[in-house]
Amino acid sequence: MKTVSILLTSLFVLSSYFYTTPVITGKNQKRLHAPKSTIVTHLEPETNVIRVALLLDTSNSMDGLIDQAKAQLWELVNELSYAKCGSKDKPSLQIALYEYGNDGLNAREGFIRQVNAFSNDLDEISKNLFGLTTNGGNEYCGKVIQVSLDQLNWGIQKNDLNLIFIAGNEPFDQGPVRYQDASVNACEKDVTINTIFCGDYNTGARTHWKDGAESAKGNYIAINHDKRTVHIPSPYDQAILEKNKALNNTYIGYGRLAEDKMALQSQQDDNASEYGAANAVKRAVSKSSHFYKNSSWDLVDAEKEEGFSYEKLDEKDLPEELKGKSTSEMKVYIATKRKEREAIQKEIAQLNSQRISYVAAQTKKDDNQLRNAMIEAIKTQAKRKNYTWE
Structure with a gap:
């Protein structure tokens, strides 16, 4: 049976614009304790960053979800543009994109490919998203989460908002990497994992999607991924x-x-x-x-x-x-x-x-479920970092 999972590791972060860690000074340095006695050094930020990693399952039955992601990119960017962190200037946005679960990808690497690293080049991100195609494959949620944690530069500013969105409809515990271990590593890096199950809420909960989110302080949502995005025209x-x-x-x-x-x-x-x-x-x-x-x-x-x-x-x-x-x-x-x-x-x-x-x-309440789910999760988690929306 083909596994079908879409990994949206978000917000909306991608290639030539890598985040550069500032020099730590004694004046600005603070230390917090993370799980497993890991020391995480946080800095007083000059400019806060919202990082969204989108990891998309490109197996052949995920066309509907990928289509929603393409259709919702700009609305998500717009919603994030209204965010403000405390009294600081508006944050910057970086988006990373991965595809996984596609037979055309390298099996030795877990059928995973980094399409682009964290970047603020929105045109390049859009091009890469529209360039994705689907094919059958094996979808390993724990593996792709861990790869994104290892490969991406998540930064160490204390008010940076680091988010992963992963969506799909096959069991969350498949593959060579335990999602529980990936979740622990995410918490150590101050990264929140949100899971979006494409199907019945209770089915997703039984197949560990709910636990996958809760174990990394994220939101679990179930959506109908085959429902078309609704774009409402206006006189303007x-x-x-x-x-x-x-x-x-x-x-x-x-x-x-x-x-x-x-x-x-x-x-x-x-x-x-x-x-x-x-x-x-x-x-x-x-x-x-x-x-x-x-x-x-x-x-x-x-x-x-x-x-x-x-x-x-x-x-x-x-x-x-x-x-x-x-x-x-x-x-x-x-x-x-x-x-x-x-x-x-x-x-x-x-x-x-x-x-x-x-x-x-x-707008009807159930329009654009993917967008609504992501925005709800982002705003909930952003409150912990002193973010508000204008």
Whole structure:
């Protein structure tokens, strides 16, 4: 019998943007005791991080759940963008993605593949998610959880929110690694495991999905994974989509990544549109949030980064509109684009506020079970770390 489990180890964290552990100073250092007498060093954070690892079972009967994950990516990002930790600035977001349970994956590695490590490159995450395909295979929940704990950099800031989401519908205790051991290791790393069983609540509880969550301080939820995501249109959608086109025109590509990254941005707009205009709107809202950063190829974002220098720019890496320009002329051009972008982002936020109110009045309680389950879990666990929602 083919096992069918989907591993959503979340929030929404992925490749070229690895989290860098800050230097520990005596002034900021605190120590807490973790299980098995392990010492966990926590830092007073400068910027808090929400890390979501999505581990997806890509066995052949999980098409429905993967489809829901694709359709819900931008709404999840948007919900997290409203979070705030205490009096600090808004946290950053990193998402990691794994696939497992697919016959096309390496059997010696437990049919597991890291698609991308923790990253804040939302376009790249979207591309990787849409690139997943399903096939039969063996699904080992304990194994994939342990692999994600070992491979990913979970960080040590005391208010970082580290979350794994794993979903599926086969027994949770299959495979070479005991889920109980993986849960202990997760607690030692300050990582919470949430389990989502695709099927009857009691069946999931009998097959250890409930215990898998509770043993790592997470939530257990049961959903109908074959139910299609509901995207409710609003009277504000078209205006937001028009603003999204204008937003794309504020990007100033530079360097060897620019052409491919600008094409990727457009491609992910199209992927979001596959699920309807309302879902494309959610992506547009995500692109207007503080989570959407492209400093590796966009001069507007890059200029804000520490260490940026106009003197280090090579003219051959500049777009045509900036070739031959003086530094002062480039600064004026970039400042103009920044002002234009910020104005568009503000307009999208205002339109989205009206959209949210409209959609809330039209939404049924059982719509979008995957999204609702994940948001409920995240908000519950975030309260322990002093997070609030605006």
